[in-house]
Amino acid sequence: MLVFFPCLHFYISTATILHSLPQTLPPPAMADPSLLDNTLNPVSAAQPPPLDEAHPTPDELVAKAIAPVKRHFLRPPPVRTCDGNNSSKADEGAAAQKDDASAPILKEKKSKRQLKRERRQEQKSALHICPEVAKSGKVSSCPYGDRCRFNHDVEAFKAQKPDDLDGMCPFLTTKGPCPYGLACRFAGTHKDDNGEAANETINGDERSSEMNVLKKDVQKLLWKKNRMKFPKADAALELLGLVGQGKKKKMVENENDDKIVSNDSGDVDGNGCCRATGDSSNDLDCAAEVLEEGKPDEADTTDELRPPKKTKSSIDETCSVLVNDEGCKQNEPETCIENIVEDNDKCLKLHPREKKLIDFREKLYLAPLTTVGNLPFRQVCKVLGADVTCGEMAMCTNLLQGQASEWALLRRHSSEDLFGVQICGAYPDTVARTVELIEQNCTVDFIDINMGCPIDIVVNKGAGSALLMKPTRMKSVVEASSRAVDIPVTIKVRTGFYEGKNRIDSLIADIGNWGATAVTIHGRTRQQRYSKLANWEYIYQCARAAPSSLQVLGNGDVFSYLDWNSHKSDCPELSTCMIARGALIKPWIFTEIKEQRHWDISSGQRLDILKDYVRFGLQHWGSDSKGVETTRHFLLEWLSYTCRYIPIGLLDNIPQRINWRPPSYFGRDDLETLMASESAADWIRISEMLLGKVPYGFTFAPKHKSNAYDSAENG
Template identity: 70%
Template sequence: MKRERRQELKSPLHICPEVAKSGKVSACPYNDKCRFSHDVEAFKAERPADIEGSCPFLIYEGPCPYGLACRFAGTHRDDVSAPTENLPVKSSELNFFNKDTQKLLWKNKMKFPETESTLKLLGLKGNPKDKTLGGKGENGQVVPKEPATDTKTDNNEVANDSIIPFISPEDDADENNLADDTRPLKKAKSSVNEICSSQVSSGSSVQEGILDSSCDVNKLEPAADTVTDSDKSLKLHPREKKLIDFRDKLYLAPLTTVGNLPFRRVCKVLGADVTCGEMAMCTNLLQGQASEWALLRRHSSENLFGVQICGAYPDTVTKTVELIEQECSVDFIDINMGCPIDIVVNKGAGSALLTKPMRMKSVVEAASLTVGTPVTIKVRTAYFEGKNRIDSLIADMGNWGATAVTIHGRSRQQRYSKLADWDYIYQCVCKAPKSLQVLGNGDVFSYVDWNKHKTECPELSTCMIARGALVKPWIFTEIKEQRHWDITSGERLDILKDYARFGLEHWGSDSKGVETTRHFLLEWLSYTCRYVPVGLLDVIPQRINWRPPSYYGRDDLETLMASDSAADWVRISEMLLGKVPSGFSFAPKHKSNAYDRAENG
């Protein structure tokens, strides 16, 4: 691999981006020290042929950012003579990773003041690399990372007396009725708390359920009689946050690999209301990995957008949410506690947290107390098949500080081998407090499925749509219009064309961007081939677990789209992105059925 990279660096095709953009060697600020090639003529002699079609940046004002390296360079207009006053400005992307922040993370010099204060408040303060949760507390006692048992979820049964439980509004109201010896620990009021409480009672600073930012009950003010100007920037208590209303909104699930920004743009065009980025690992984000931070990228069309993170310990997750709130524009942060992938579970994250409810509590509580952004969680029914446990925890999840919880109706061991258990999801919804929004996830593949779940359980906030959107992204249109869309192969090809255009805008229109777009398009096509047109079905609607035999479509393109052969998916990609490079091969990354593997029971 090193030899190939060295050869690539020496190749004239490895042209400097600044030189390619302007066509002038003098445009590069590094001159002779640049690690890219500056030989424009050699690049023109060896560059691959243009792809059929027009440059995706032509519809926007200004020149193409890839210049000579663009695979559609032949369609570029003359910037001197071409009119640009009536062209739209390029749609923006948000949440680019700050280089200064990345350098601080690389050098392990990033400060997390909110995390430090929150972990100290909850008795979770300590060395992140130590297996004990905090080393020594204020009184010199050792604070264990996990209580003696993971099955106790009641605040009064926590083994560690230094852990201060989250006090819900209902508990706060009934505080005076508790005896002194049974009253849960609660932090003392400071002058900031007293001013906040007085403003709440007078109603002077309450607007749409949110207190003025000068109030803060997350922080203690030691020996302070007056509020300083710095207190005005302090954050709100979780019970005073502005909540997101997920009720009846069409929610596109965070989808690993395939749920990238171009795919989310396609779903937004087809009717999705809420979108969420791909799962990002907390440890990778804290290490400043640019590839992981790219998963948090947001498009301007995503008006209700969240990111999903995955971590095993309270300190790791809390630092990550503080960093995300500081660096990114997001509407909510979702903590994944249901990922079944072995590499994630073996590190104690994802579904592994389902076996440690007290750690779940610590993670959610610390994260929600640290940031003002709403925190949601996503879980599965259980880790092992037949040992469901979310119904025993869901009554406490609202007290932990979570705004909403999404329940995937399968266990970790089950993976995708059986249908989702919606009856169990309904049971959990009935046991959840009214302040906690509960979302269901699993096997929603038509508007009939959507209506059934909403009718059988009106308290259900909404349904999250995952594989259904991968197989047919127009499911959002079907639900909104309450119809079965007998979509033609031409209309499906138009959706793929939109995806290719969005992908070239996101990853680039040079050779590297084209092949990246092709790779993710092929991953998506490995799901779309499962769709059976409505006009060919004897029983409507199609179920998500059906695997029909090979069939002929109503035209050649429909037959090609129904193929489960990777070679046919490559043919479809060549219709949109030109011929594949020599020696190209593709194998899909994901397998949806992993139930029969030995390590999964």
């Protein structure tokens, strides 16, 4: 008989939740026995199992990549209806949250039109109250009135609204009242000094500490074809000889035909040349805004430009472009100048190596992580010691189309003092226009171009790891992007595409000349995905062959401070190590590296980290029902990684290696045992401790299989 969790929330102190367990750890590390299955941990009540003389030694287990858990913590593996099937885990998750009948697991596949119709009907339901009405509690506050697509019946909403969650509203610590008002799942805590509900709204900028929110006017320009201009990117493409054959420039025909306004402070005249401004400091960027008659439409992002087979030589060794009122002219190499041109009629393009550089040396770099590397997770890692953070990978084509969901991946929290974004594109024109767009509308310290993503849908479009097989296009992407912006551009690659055919060593000497500030090398091929250990010897080889102007970062299997120290001592030329899955499994790895110790973290301390994540998640995604369930979804995605952590106190050999397969074991208390479970049903139970009961019919299956290895591609 399963024992189910009641609704608890992260604001309840750990001592209150966990004070009554008869375990050996202090109260903050214990769990309420009423919330946990009493059969999980017989270690405290029973004697250790008898020793088996045939049981392999710890060294033998390590040789087989099996975690050497101490004998008296081992237990028989749980019975599974389907071996490793995600659907069976989803069945368990559904069965774990109700007593009577099983919820439907398989959902009917519906067309997009049907889904859209149901979504509109759902918006009109009583539970989907208008956000403006929810904030103020007054129907008259909605500017759309009867034309609003949401419900305005406050009383009907209150009658059907789910019960409030335990704890305090996450927005009470910010300036002003909760922006979700009546819709907040903690609305009962919205009280002012007089004990009355506080429904006054505030300016979002005063409450929010997030940056890089796409402005509506920019989004509308991206929606409309041929409206957004990319002068720097298009000038860089033309100077590098990457303009497609037969493409002709189309001028926008409107009342401003005689003048094109660029995205920068400088203007562009009717001939497409930079006009002088009164500020000579702006003249440095003017040369990149040159537009000539033979250039394609700047805003045409649907027809991507393909570079010719033989590109023109780079102008790195030549000169800057000087522009005056009569036209544009490229000076001879011997007339190039290095300082700022004092004449306002002339513009100077900065050499890529003269850009502001970022020193990654000795910094703890949290890798860009798809799905799980969201803003709340990065906040948790910043608290635990991360120095550099990077947003999730965003597709260039989606950014250029103004998709709000893709632009949300570029959000930055104020605590991220050294922050970059990662983009992925297949062609130089797409990537160059994207980096210019990001520079103009976001606050970032660097832009990373992904050239190592192994996902099929990305590779099939010519992006990600596919670029490793096309070094000429790879060069064009980096050169055009670095010339289109003044902030540093970095790239992330794998060792090669096919296993046994590494090729970055042959390109490493040239990558710095292309304009990249740093390159991160993931020590696996695309074909390996995440299987097998990373090839750090090859990373060292590339780092030693790289020019001094190019920083080389290593990535792969860093899971303890000993791994970090080993890589840094074995190759001093390596700038730093990027930490990816190690941070997903145990985000306190940053604390371990900085304090140079193995942290035998307790289950209560791990629960506190999850509480912080939930609090950050509610502040980011919202404290209404939708925000709560979004936070739960991403929490469950993260728990699918954290279950792989094995506490230090349970191991015969330390530290844990990232490729070890954990056996079934008991923890030192019931909560630690629950956190080690690989069942989605147990992950759901942990989420219920923090976010209340799941909705009826809720199911979950993890999105990623990080150890995926496509055998068909190996031939």
